[in-house]
Amino acid sequence: MVRPHLPAAVASLARLAGNLRWSWDEGTRDLFRAVDADRWRQCQRNPVALLSSVPQARLEELAADAGFVAALAEVTAGLDAELGEDRWFQARSSPLREVAYFSPEFGISAALPQYSGGLGVLAGDHLKAASDLGVPLVGVGLLYRHGYFSQVLDGDGWQTERYPTLDPELTPITPCDGLTVTIDLAGRTVAARVWRAQVGRVALYLMDSDLEVNDAAGRTVTDRLYGGDTEHRLAQEILLGVGGVRALRALGHDPQVFHSNEGHAGFLGLENIRRHVEELGLAFPEAVEAVRAGTLFTTHTPVPAGIDRFPRELMARYFGSWCTACKITLDELMSLGHEPGEAPDAPFNMAVMGLRLSAWANGVSRLHAAVSRSVVFAGLWPEVPDGERPISHVTNGVHVRSWVAPAMRELLDRHLDAEWQRAGTDRWDGIHAIGDDELWSVRERGAEALVAFVRQRLRGGAERRGLAGLEAAWCDEVLDPHLCTIGFSRRFAAYKRATLLLSQPERLRSLLLHPHHPVQMVFAGKAHPADDNGKSIIQKLVRFCRDPELRHRIVFLEDYDIDVARALYQGADVWLNNPRRPLEACGTSGEKAALNGALNCSILDGWWDECYDGTNGWGVPSAEAQEDLDRRDELEANALFAILEAQVAPLFAERPDGRPPGPWLARVRASLASLGPFVPAARMVRQYVADLYEPAAQRRDDLAADDHARARDLSRWQARVARHWHEVGVAAVEADADAVDAGETVRVTAEITLGGLGPEDVEVQLVHGDIEGGGGAIVDHAVEPMAPMGGGTYAATLRCAEAGRRGITARVVPRHPDLVTFAHLGLVALPPDGPPGP
Ligand SMILES: *Cc1c(COP(=O)(O)O)cnc(C)c1O
Numbered sequence: 001m002v003r004p005h006l007p008a009a010v011a012s013l014a015r016l017a018g019n020l021r022w023s024w025d026e027g028t029r030d031l032f033r034a035v036d037a038d039r040w041r042q043c044q045r046n047p048v049a050l051l052s053s054v055p056q057a058r059l060e061e062l063a064a065d066a067g068f069v070a071a072l073a074e075v076t077a078g079l080d081a082e083l084g085e086d087r088w089f090q091a092r093s094s095p096l097r098e099v100a101y102f103s104p105e106f107g108i109s110a111a112l113p114q115y116s117g118g119l120g121v122l123a124g125d126h127l128k129a130a131s132d133l134g135v136p137l138v139g140v141g142l143l144y145r146h147g148y149f150s151q152v153l154d155g156d157g158w159q160t161e162r163y164p165t166l167d168p169e170l171t172p173i174t175p176c177d178g179l180t181v182t183i184d185l186a187g188r189t190v191a192a193r194v195w196r197a198q199v200g201r202v203a204l205y206l207m208d209s210d211l212e213v214n215d216a217a218g219r220t221v222t223d224r225l226y227g228g229d230t231e232h233r234l235a236q237e238i239l240l241g242v243g244g245v246r247a248l249r250a251l252g253h254d255p256q257v258f259h260s261n262e263g264h265a266g267f268l269g270l271e272n273i274r275r276h277v278e279e280l281g282l283a284f285p286e287a288v289e290a291v292r293a294g295t296l297f298t299t300h301t302p303v304p305a306g307i308d309r310f311p312r313e314l315m316a317r318y319f320g321s322w323c324t325a326c327k328i329t330l331d332e333l334m335s336l337g338h339e340p341g342e343a344p345d346a347p348f349n350m351a352v353m354g355l356r357l358s359a360w361a362n363g364v365s366r367l368h369a370a371v372s373r374s375v376v377f378a379g380l381w382p383e384v385p386d387g388e389r390p391i392s393h394v395t396n397g398v399h400v401r402s403w404v405a406p407a408m409r410e411l412l413d414r415h416l417d418a419e420w421q422r423a424g425t426d427r428w429d430g431i432h433a434i435g436d437d438e439l440w441s442v443r444e445r446g447a448e449a450l451v452a453f454v455r456q457r458l459r460g461g462a463e464r465r466g467l468a469g470l471e472a473a474w475c476d477e478v479l480d481p482h483l484c485t486i487g488f489s490r491r492f493a494a495y496k497r498a499t500l501l502l503s504q505p506e507r508l509r510s511l512l513l514h515p516h517h518p519v520q521m522v523f524a525g526k527a528h529p530a531d532d533n534g535k536s537i538i539q540k541l542v543r544f545c546r547d548p549e550l551r552h553r554i555v556f557l558e559d560y561d562i563d564v565a566r567a568l569y570q571g572a573d574v575w576l577n578n579p580r581r582p583l584e585a586c587g588t589s590g591e592k593a594a595l596n597g598a599l600n601c602s603i604l605d606g607w608w609d610e611c612y613d614g615t616n617g618w619g620v621p622s623a624e625a626q627e628d629l630d631r632r633d634e635l636e637a638n639a640l641f642a643i644l645e646a647q648v649a650p651l652f653a654e655r656p657d658g659r660p661p662g663p664w665l666a667r668v669r670a671s672l673a674s675l676g677p678f679v680p681a682a683r684m685v686r687q688y689v690a691d692l693y694e695p696a697a698q699r700r701d702d703l704a705a706d707d708h709a710r711a712r713d714l715s716r717w718q719a720r721v722a723r724h725w726h727e728v729g730v731a732a733v734e735a736d737a738d739a740v741d742a743g744e745t746v747r748v749t750a751e752i753t754l755g756g757l758g759p760e761d762v763e764v765q766l767v768h769g770d771i772e773g774g775g776g777a778i779v780d781h782a783v784e785p786m787a788p789m790g791g792g793t794y795a796a797t798l799r800c801a802e803a804g805r806r807g808i809t810a811r812v813v814p815r816h817p818d819l820v821t822f823a824h825l826g827l828v829a830l831p832p833d834g835p836p837g838p
Pocket of ligand 1: 116117118119121489490491560561562565566586587588589590592
């Protein structure tokens with residue numbers, strides 16, 4: 001490898017290339033383009049690759065070019081400011097010193113292909129927003145030698161996969177001075193090198209096991225993202241979780257908070273526990289409490305197949321020595337990955353372990369958290385009512401400067417608070433002052449750029465297939481920048497139903513070829529390499545797109561990645577998402593499109609369920625009550641077609657005197673004004689900091705003080721409560737009246753037995769709410785504390801504000817000042833035969 005020699009005057013180009021801030025900073029990208037525009041394109045806008053191939057003479061020329069040197073100085077000063085300034089976080093008085101964010105994938109730039117889809121892109125946006133806000137965060141992940149695959153369609157529209165090898169020399173990462181970490185894989189020691197990618201002010205550490213000291217199996221641990229069998233997956237997850245904690249320590253980091261982005265990194269909890277037992281002398285249950293206090297688990301999927309499960313036999317081989325170190329049995333380890341009542345030989349569930357070893361947990365949208373509590377993880381706390389199971393929500397957001405087109409940002413800059421791109425702002429009413437002409441011209445620029453991008457990609461594909469001569473002319477006529485463009489791009493998982501509209505081909509054809517208000521569609525996305533069903537969905541779509549009568553109006557773009565995604569978000573007029581509700585945990589592509597002025601037209605799932613307000617796009621109703629899936633798809637396709645035909649297409653085309661479409665743009669403004677404050681990743685990261693990282697940091701520090709006195713105390717207390725809980729009972733609940741007038745009060749008393757526990761160990765609560773049906777359970781319940789009256793009697797007074805049938809009961813739950821919520825223990829005592837409990 002011959003590295004470039006940068007003349008002194010342009011030496012800081014290397015610094016700029018080494019910080020992935022260039023991936024979202026337009027000024028830095030312009031500068032690299034100015035180095036050599038053709039090469040910049042050939043290197044796929046990767047500045048490290050660019051600098052490695054620019055002729056020395058060109059570098060000398062640039063060094064002598066005063067204009068270039070001045071521009072370089074300005075951009076470099078921008079980087080320095082970005083790294084050094086006080087930001088949102090620095091203005092807080094915060095207990096948080098450092099949080100480590102673990103993820104199996106990070107989508108930061110197409111030049112670092114270490115992501116497969118939404119989960120990774122979200123992780124990338126999380127790091128970028130943390131950098132913008134000055135949050136003390138480090139990322140931890142794996143460096144895959146082949147990353148995720150490139151998608152190539154064969155002549156028949158079938159997806160094939162290419163795995164280009166990543167060349168670290170041409171990638172924006174640097175090795176951490178010879179640092180390696182080792183892990184034990186079923187008795188084999190495997191070493192991994194640690195690389196560092198710099199994301200603004202945030203460091204991202206990536207581990208790579210392709211080292212000569214390893215045997216062949218060891219070297220391939222980090223070969224591919226989501227490749228290989230279950231055992232391979234287990235090895236990857238051990239490297240990520242266990243190796244990641246070790247790497248941080250070796251690098252001198254001591255994070256208070258460990259954030260696991262989905263279950264794949266969950267073994268970080270086991271490594272932290274081992275360390276507390278072996279190095280800090282805690283007993284296993286004490287170590288669990290100490291570690292849980294500072295651990296946050298984010299669940300990302302309500303689809304069971306999306307959760308890793310490992311057979312007991314594999315766990316025995318890979319974690320036998322861990323059990324010995326922690327002085328626990330294999331059964332005890334397995335129970336960490338089981339719901340209550342599961343057999344000891346049931347597979348070990350990574351999400352269940354993630355939840356058990358985290359005092360903090362969240363879903364990624366309001367609806368997703370509700371489904372996680374009431375369906376996916378209901379079995380983990382069966383005694384605890386739905387609404388009180390300990391999973392909160394932080395809805396995913398998107399990094400503004402990475403996704404919003406420069407022209408749109410300039411426009412918004414003129415009308416919003418200066419902070420809207422970084423820390424975010426709640427004040428988006430400035431939007432309403434933007435005139436139709438101004439807004440329309442920015443939208444048109446996005447559309448033109450998208451059409452040019454699509455044509456260029458199609459020409460490239462035709463050339464690769466050796467069809468350039470035949471297809472070149474057609475490629476230049478695909479799409480029309482003046483028509484309404486509907487975008488759809490995402491992973492081709494079955495529940496996302498990419499071909500929902502193809503279920504009624506004639507109706508789709510009429511929509512595309514309508515004489516007065518036709519629309520055009522652009523699709524993109526990859527199917528998992530092992531998912532033949534996903535591949536056949538792509539094939540069906542590609543075949544439809546090849547119809548000579550339609551192909552100028554509907555296209556499938558090959559090899560979906562961050563660059564394709566960005567062009568689509570910036571150019572589409574309508575963003576379509578039609579998953580089977582509620583399987584889309586959040587979805588973020590619609591958020592990115594919305595910030596560029598597109599209108600969402602989607603099933604009310606994930607983030608859209610929370611954000612659709614009737615004026616800011618279109619909400620497609622879903623037919624969840626319909627159990628026959630084919631029938632359900634049909635009903636939902638009808639609903640979607642009806643909206644597209646009667647509302648979307650005509651509204652876009654409504655242009656008296658050729659003026660911009662006023663009613664359409666009014667909707668775009670409503671969309672920007674309502675979604676702008678909410679969808680940026682800055683809002684998401686601020687919420688993580690205030691609601692989760694800071695309380696977790698504080699609790700972790702409190703429990704660790706004085707040689708973990710409070711962690712030890714909490715674990716002793718929990719053992720005592722568990723031992724005595726069967727003695728706790730609610731003997732009788734009485735109200736002093738059966739019927740009252742609205743506005744009056746009833747006094748409720750309950751007789752409680754506590755057995756070996758004391759009143760300080762529990763909270764006695766009055767539970768009240770509406771009665772379901774005639775005499776069913778209490779629904780939408782609320783809880784009030786009851787006060788001890790002596791002799792085991794507790795009492796509370798309830799004001800009955802509204803008329804109707806109400807149910808009341810009393811319950812006992814455990815209470816301790818260091819318990820985040822009683823729900824973690826899963827213990828609730830209700831009357832045996834009283835009114836039905838919630
Ligand atoms: C935003 C994004 C996604 C996620 O899109 P969803 O709507 O959540 O499926 C996937 N891939 C890329 C490249 C993205 O930019």
